[in-house]
Amino acid sequence: MNFKLKDIVPQLITVIAVVLIFGFFTYNAQINMENRGIDFGYGFLSQESSFDVQFSLIEYDGSHSYFRAYLVGLLNTILVSVIGIIIATILGVVVGVARLSPNYLINKFAAFYVEFFRNIPLLLQIFFWYFAALRALPLPQDAEAMFGVFFLTIKGLYVPAFIWENFNIFFYSIVAAIIAIILIRAHAKKVQANQGKQIPVFLISLGLIFALPILSFLIGGVRLSFEIPVLKQLATTSFIYEGGVSLPPELIALTLSLSLYTATFIAECVRAGIQGVGKGQKEAAASIGLTPNQVLKLVIMPQALRIIIPPTTNQYLNLTKNSSLAAAIAYPDLVLVFAGTALMQTGKAIEIVSITMFTYLTLSISISILMNWYNKRIAIQEK
Amino acid sequence: MMSKINFLKPDKRNLNTFLYLGFSLFFISLLDVSLNSFFRVNLTGFLPNFLSFLLPLILGFVGLYFIRIEFSGINKLDLLNKHINTNNFNAVLSLLIIFVIIKSIPPILSWFVVDASFAGDSKDVCTGTGACWTYIKVWMRRFMYGMYPNAEQWRINLSFIALVLLGSVGYFATDKFKKYLTLYYVVIYPLIAFLFIFFFISGGPVFFDFSYGIIAAILSIIIGFFIPNKFKFYYFLLVPIALYIVLKYFIFYEEMIELGKLDGLNWVETGAWGGLSLTFIISFFCLIFCFPIGMAFALGRRSGYPLIRYISIGFIEFWRGVPLITVLFMSAVMFPMFLPEDFFIDKLVRAIIAISLFEAAYVAEVIRGGLQALPRGQYEAAKSLGMGYWKMHIFVILPQALKLVIPGIANTFLALVKDTPLIFVVGLLEIVGMLNLAKTNPEWLGFAMEGYVFAAIIFWIICYAMSKYSYNLEQKYKTDR
Numbered sequence: 029m030n031f032k033l034k035d036i037v038p039q040l041i042t043v044i045a046v047v048l049i050f051g052f053f054t055y056n057a058q059i060n061m062e063n064r065g066i067d068f069g070y071g072f073l074s075q076e077s078s079f080d081v082q083f084s085l086i087e088y089d090g091s092h093s094y095f096r097a098y099l100v101g102l103l104n105t106i107l108v109s110v111i112g113i114i115i116a117t118i119l120g121v122v123v124g125v126a127r128l129s130p131n132y133l134i135n136k137f138a139a140f141y142v143e144f145f146r147n148i149p150l151l152l153q154i155f156f157w158y159f160a161a162l163r164a165l166p167l168p169q170d171a172e173a174m175f176g177v178f179f180l181t182i183k184g185l186y187v188p189a190f191i192w193e194n195f196n197i198f199f200y201s202i203v204a205a206i207i208a209i210i211l212i213r214a215h216a217k218k219v220q221a222n223q224g225k226q227i228p229v230f231l232i233s234l235g236l237i238f239a240l241p242i243l244s245f246l247i248g249g250v251r252l253s254f255e256i257p258v259l260k261q262l263a264t265t266s267f268i269y270e271g272g273v274s275l276p277p278e279l280i281a282l283t284l285s286l287s288l289y290t291a292t293f294i295a296e297c298v299r300a301g302i303q304g305v306g307k308g309q310k311e312a313a314a315s316i317g318l319t320p321n322q323v324l325k326l327v328i329m330p331q332a333l334r335i336i337i338p339p340t341t342n343q344y345l346n347l348t349k350n351s352s353l354a355a356a357i358a359y360p361d362l363v364l365v366f367a368g369t370a371l372m373q374t375g376k377a378i379e380i381v382s383i384t385m386f387t388y389l390t391l392s393i394s395i396s397i398l399m400n401w402y403n404k405r406i407a408i409q410e411k
Numbered sequence: 412m413m414s415k416i417n418f419l420k421p422d423k424r425n426l427n428t429f430l431y432l433g434f435s436l437f438f439i440s441l442l443d444v445s446l447n448s449f450f451r452v453n454l455t456g457f458l459p460n461f462l463s464f465l466l467p468l469i470l471g472f473v474g475l476y477f478i479r480i481e482f483s484g485i486n487k488l489d490l491l492n493k494h495i496n497t498n499n500f501n502a503v504l505s506l507l508i509i510f511v512i513i514k515s516i517p518p519i520l521s522w523f524v525v526d527a528s529f530a531g532d533s534k535d536v537c538t539g540t541g542a543c544w545t546y547i548k549v550w551m552r553r554f555m556y557g558m559y560p561n562a563e564q565w566r567i568n569l570s571f572i573a574l575v576l577l578g579s580v581g582y583f584a585t586d587k588f589k590k591y592l593t594l595y596y597v598v599i600y601p602l603i604a605f606l607f608i609f610f611f612i613s614g615g616p617v618f619f620d621f622s623y624g625i626i627a628a629i630l631s632i633i634i635g636f637f638i639p640n641k642f643k644f645y646y647f648l649l650v651p652i653a654l655y656i657v658l659k660y661f662i663f664y665e666e667m668i669e670l671g672k673l674d675g676l677n678w679v680e681t682g683a684w685g686g687l688s689l690t691f692i693i694s695f696f697c698l699i700f701c702f703p704i705g706m707a708f709a710l711g712r713r714s715g716y717p718l719i720r721y722i723s724i725g726f727i728e729f730w731r732g733v734p735l736i737t738v739l740f741m742s743a744v745m746f747p748m749f750l751p752e753d754f755f756i757d758k759l760v761r762a763i764i765a766i767s768l769f770e771a772a773y774v775a776e777v778i779r780g781g782l783q784a785l786p787r788g789q790y791e792a793a794k795s796l797g798m799g800y801w802k803m804h805i806f807v808i809l810p811q812a813l814k815l816v817i818p819g820i821a822n823t824f825l826a827l828v829k830d831t832p833l834i835f836v837v838g839l840l841e842i843v844g845m846l847n848l849a850k851t852n853p854e855w856l857g858f859a860m861e862g863y864v865f866a867a868i869i870f871w872i873i874c875y876a877m878s879k880y881s882y883n884l885e886q887k888y889k890t891d892r
């Protein structure tokens with residue numbers, strides 16, 4: 029009896045404390061909302077939002093609902109995160125490998141990059157790119173074309189738009205190529221296990237991923253043309269580019285600073301991962317006659333990835349969460365559109381902040397579940 | 412002596428020829444780039460544009476190719492080859508990096524120093540193409556102290572100096588007092604710091620009941636160190652209360668305060684605090700608060716009681732899953748709704764609470780890592796000595812675990828310092844916020860770059876120093892185990 033009581037009492041006290049705290053908060057919230065005449069509820073999501081967002085991936089204007097505004101913000105957040113993650117990964121891997129280079133200059137250059145960008149607050153970097161660096165860009169009418177088609181101006185980056193005909197056929201051809209590659213890989217693995225023969229999977233895959241889309245162009249009736257941005261005069265001193273896709277300077281500043289900042293952390297993860305594979309592994313692999321490429325592909329990388337992936341996942345999560353700093357430079361992400369403008373208009377503080385937090389929680393948890401799944405797949409299978 | 416020379420395959424026999432040739436080509440390429448960059452002279456201007464652009468790279472590459480002779484017997488050459496010139500690819504990369512450095516020195520130097528303006532105290536002196544450091548000079552007080560009144564800024568300086576001095580006590584403590592250091596840093600020092608910040612930086616009515624108690628406690632603890640053990644019990648029974656009474660009724664009694672003799676310093680509301688000093692204040696308090704909270708949740712997450720464990724997991728995962736900016740949003744717009752109507756909490760305090768809870772979750776995960784890294788034998792040994800949960804953790808587990816996680820904790824604090832600029836969300840302006848304010852001042856438009864570079868340098872120095880310090884700590888404690 030005594031033993032059980034000892035087990036229950038601390039838990040009971042904790043639970044009661046938590047319940048009391050939450051109860052206190054809800055009680056106060058109820059009273060406060062009654063006093064201010066606010067009612068609690070998520071019904072406002074379907075009301076007309078009547079505010080505009082300057083950059084949106086889906087069709088949106090003031091006549092759409094608050095829920096659609098939420099979607100606009102969410103998609104913008106995801107856009108920045110995905111672009112940032114891709115750039116940061118590429119840059120991080122390059123810098124991480126460079127830090128292990130025997131070349132003194134490359135090594136120090138990479139180290140300088142890491143130490144420099146890692147120790148400056150991200151918000152300051154975002155402000156720097158947005159308010160200082162990108163403001164030094166030329167006006168639209170003075171901009172010089174890069175490769176004749178890109179225009180980097182103070183109002184953003186203008187790139188040619190792709191105009192597809194029969195895009196779905198092109199899309200299916202890529203899907204078919206990917207499926208074929210997966211099947212061939214499985215087949216090659218089987219062949220190697222049974223007969224010891226190696227099929228040049230990489231070359232075949234490379235061929236497939238190019239050949240099928242090209243075929244779709246030749247016989248599938250897919251056409252691709254470009255719409256190049258053209259300068260247009262709005263007023264005597266006001267110019268704008270028409271046509272093509274325009275990326276707002278907020279997006280550029282944000283992706284640039286997010287990826288430069290996060291890449292430093294990913295670089296450190298990559299370095300630690302590669303250093304974490306014992307030297308003996310490399311030597312043993314070389315001594316059984318593997319070529320240097322095979323050593324890297326079959327021995328070093330699988331082991332290094334095991335060390336690299338968990339901390340890198342954390343960095344991806346951090347990047348996603350840090351993308352909320354967009355609000356500081358008025359890039360219409362989830363925080364700015366929903367927790368900023370929509371909250372200001374509706375005054376529904378509790379509902380909106382809770383939805384925003386819940387969304388970020390979901391994003392974080394889904395990324396970590398995805399990465400855990402991948403991590404489990406490549407982890408050591410102990411028998 | 413000259414034998415056949417195969418220019419495609421440098422070897423040791425014609426070492427000198429290759430060295431002269433290689434180094435001269437290499438230096439010609441460097442000279443070309445340097446002249447181009449420092450004096451704007453283009454030696455190869457007569458060549459077609461494209462060739463003139465690539466020529467230094469080609470020359471340098473050929474030069475490096477010629478001097479790439481293995482086991483030449485010359486030490487320095489071998490070192491050079493090993494470090495920057497192992498193969499063609501590395502040679503090109505090395506050349507590119509050298510060229511980038513040479514190319515970027517003149518513009519950076521001219522912007523920072525040569526063409527920059529330092530003198531004067533108005534915008535008019537900034538006519539050059541370089542940086543306008545005058546802007547920083549004029550706004551320095553704002554960047555350091557925010558909107559804090561100029562006449563009162565000595566209070567911030569004095570408090571910080573006093574706190575640094577009090578914080579450095581650990582270095583000078585003799586062996587006799589070493590064992591009290593933990594108590595000092597965990598309990599007394601934060602209290603003193605709180606008093607300083609509350610009464611000195613904030614100002615206002617000096618004494619209220621609570622503070623008599625704090626002062627009495629601190630004084631009596633300090634004096635208590637010198638009391639022989641025999642009398643300690645009676646001492647702690649009587650002296651704190653006596654001190655409290657003396658303070659309250661004889662030294663700083665209410666009439667004196669009312670008479671205006673001790674009405675203290677001018678009240679400076681927290682909205683006026685700002686600049687770098689606010690960064691320090693926030694980092695300091697969050698650091699103090701997030702550590703015990705984080706420790707509690709780390710222990711909770713490893714607790715044997717399922718309910719406590721789940722609550723801890725929920726707490727940690729919640730704060731780790733949301734961005735700090737939404738937490739600050741919550742503290743700004745949602746938190747006041749959760750409090751009784753007449754209950755007002757200052758926004759600085761709310762921000763500190765929010766950041767502390769947020770960082771506490773990260774600290775908890777770091778400490779949990781340390782707890783998991785300890786071998787089970789430590790727990791079992793402590794238990795077999797008959798220690799209970801708290802005794803085991805305080806005397807055996809935590810001292811070892813915390814030693815293990817010092818670098819992790821330092822990294823968390825580093826992240827905390829880097830996160831402080833986010834308090835702009837609740838309307839507090841530390842240095843980055845002040846920069847944005849100064850940038851929009853109509854008299855000082857167009858100096859955003861200088862401001863951000865200045866803040867970046869300050870933050871870089873602070874963060875780099877912290878990361879080096881944590882690295883040193885890591886090295887120091889590595890040998891202990």
